[in-house]
Amino acid sequence: THDTHTLRELDHAHYLHPFTDHKALGEKGVRVMVRGEGIYLWDSEGNKVLDGMSGLWCVAIGYGRSTMTKAISEQIDTLPFYNSFFNTTTVPAVNLAHRLSQLAPPGFKHVFFTGSGSEANDTNVRMVRRYWDLLGYPDRHVIISRHNAYHGSTMAGASLGGMSGMHEQGGLPIPGIVHIGQPNYYESGAGMTREEFGVQAASWLEKKILDVGADKVAAFIAEPVQGAGGVVIPPDTYWPEIRRICDKYGILLIADEVITGFGRLGRWFASEPYKPDLITFAKGVTSGYIPLGGVMVSDRVADVLIRQGGEFNHGFTYSGHPVACAAALENLRIIESENLVGRVAGETGAYLKQKFTALADHPLVGVAETSGFVAGLNLVKRKAENVHQQVAFDADLAVGMVCRAHMFNNGVIMRAVGDRMIIAPPLVMTHAQIDEMVGLIRHALDLTLEEVKQ
Ligand code: PLP
Numbered sequence: 001t002h003d004t005h006t007l008r009e010l011d012h013a014h015y016l017h018p019f020t021d022h023k024a025l026g027e028k029g030v031r032v033m034v035r036g037e038g039i040y041l042w043d044s045e046g047n048k049v050l051d052g053m054s055g056l057w058c059v060a061i062g063y064g065r066s067t068m069t070k071a072i073s074e075q076i077d078t079l080p081f082y083n084s085f086f087n088t089t090t091v092p093a094v095n096l097a098h099r100l101s102q103l104a105p106p107g108f109k110h111v112f113f114t115g116s117g118s119e120a121n122d123t124n125v126r127m128v129r130r131y132w133d134l135l136g137y138p139d140r141h142v143i144i145s146r147h148n149a150y151h152g153s154t155m156a157g158a159s160l161g162g163m164s165g166m167h168e169q170g171g172l173p174i175p176g177i178v179h180i181g182q183p184n185y186y187e188s189g190a191g192m193t194r195e196e197f198g199v200q201a202a203s204w205l206e207k208k209i210l211d212v213g214a215d216k217v218a219a220f221i222a223e224p225v226q227g228a229g230g231v232v233i234p235p236d237t238y239w240p241e242i243r244r245i246c247d248k249y250g251i252l253l254i255a256d257e258v259i260t261g262f263g264r265l266g267r268w269f270a271s272e273p274y275k276p277d278l279i280t281f282a283k284g285v286t287s288g289y290i291p292l293g294g295v296m297v298s299d300r301v302a303d304v305l306i307r308q309g310g311e312f313n314h315g316f317t318y319s320g321h322p323v324a325c326a327a328a329l330e331n332l333r334i335i336e337s338e339n340l341v342g343r344v345a346g347e348t349g350a351y352l353k354q355k356f357t358a359l360a361d362h363p364l365v366g367v368a369e370t371s372g373f374v375a376g377l378n379l380v381k382r383k384a385e386n387v388h389q390q391v392a393f394d395a396d397l398a399v400g401m402v403c404r405a406h407m408f409n410n411g412v413i414m415r416a417v418g419d420r421m422i423i424a425p426p427l428v429m430t431h432a433q434i435d436e437m438v439g440l441i442r443h444a445l446d447l448t449l450e451e452v453k454q
Helices: 002-012 022-028 066-078 090-102 116-134 155-158 164-168 194-212 238-249 299-307 322-337 340-345 347-361 399-409 429-451
Strands: 033-037 040-043 047-050 110-113 142-146 177-180 215-223 252-255 278-281 294-300 365-371 374-379 413-417 420-423
Touching: 033 365, 040 194, 047 429, 066 322, 090 110, 090 252, 090 322, 110 116, 110 142, 110 194, 116 155, 116 252, 116 278, 116 294, 142 294, 155 177, 177 194, 194 340, 215 238, 238 252, 238 299, 294 299, 322 340, 322 399, 340 347, 347 374, 347 429, 374 399, 399 413, 399 420, 399 429
Parallel strands: 142 177, 142 215, 215 252, 252 278
Antiparallel strands: 033 040, 040 047, 110 294, 278 294, 365 374, 374 420, 413 420
């Protein structure tokens, strides 16, 4: 059936959605998306929306790319599935591994494929523990992560993640995973410059290492810019300090680039300057057309796994899925041939910054900032020059959710994390489309202001 009313009824009757409060959804029901073209989506009632979130941070090249259809369908015709267990491989999987090794930072030659970002982070947990086991340190198993991080929804992924709402459900985190504070200047940086705060936030890692015992810590994992946590952009001083501290104690550094990988922050891998040991990727590797994730493994880790390792008893049916790998190869070709990484690093990223940060003149907006092609703004009750003197709305008012609804109903998808509104638009956006998006956002902010003033 294609009838919206029937689809809503069937959805209500049969479909348990991820991250959805079904009771709160009530009679209103879900919105049924039916088509995508470029940066736009259409729902079953014919409404057109500009997708400011690239789906779930993934559709970098936009919707409806015909060469993707061709690459995917040709691979399905040739070989829709074969695995890479037990000494076999497939053509697209090898070619993708090679291509990724060319795009990865220096010192990375190997990749382990998974079906998703969550599975990739589970792989990280097992891989770093195995690394230390092989080197003769079986006690070195603790992984340090950060509050409010999102690393996926599997048991290990949700444990690495630092969302209290996820930990409360199901008794997480699993043992051996501990958390430190996030480098959120607005929440925790009062009385400091951003630079001072960056150094302080990194020092929480050293403190935690010493609390746990340096000889027990396997790795630290973090997103270059925290995504689902609300586009938390760390001060410039943060990451160099994190690398220095990891080096001081010999701890492996895992960069979760599920959101930031493949150009979103203006580099193929945003973490390149701070030399991670493992890189998690997913989403942008295929622009979400087919599920695929994985871990880029540096020589430091790969050499131990391969030379001393024997078999790593780990893998997924869909590790190196040939259709997903074919989709990734075509997606990466498009990103390269359209210079999307260069556009984000250059003129188009600068244009988005100029237009988006100008929203800070709106009476509701305390802060508006971008990093490459992610951006966030804080909705505040009272503005002030000093961000730490701004007054937040009462959380019960759920102003972010009010704003999100106005955005969606007026033609643009923007996500709410509390009262922080965030976007991660497709990397193919033109300057004219950036103007259109920012105009739609401003209009929805006006409607939000009218509603919350009463
Ligand atoms: N890591 C980060 C930083 C993410 O943003 C996400 C998904 O949003 C994941 C991991 C989990 O990826 P997946 O949903 O593909 O399992």
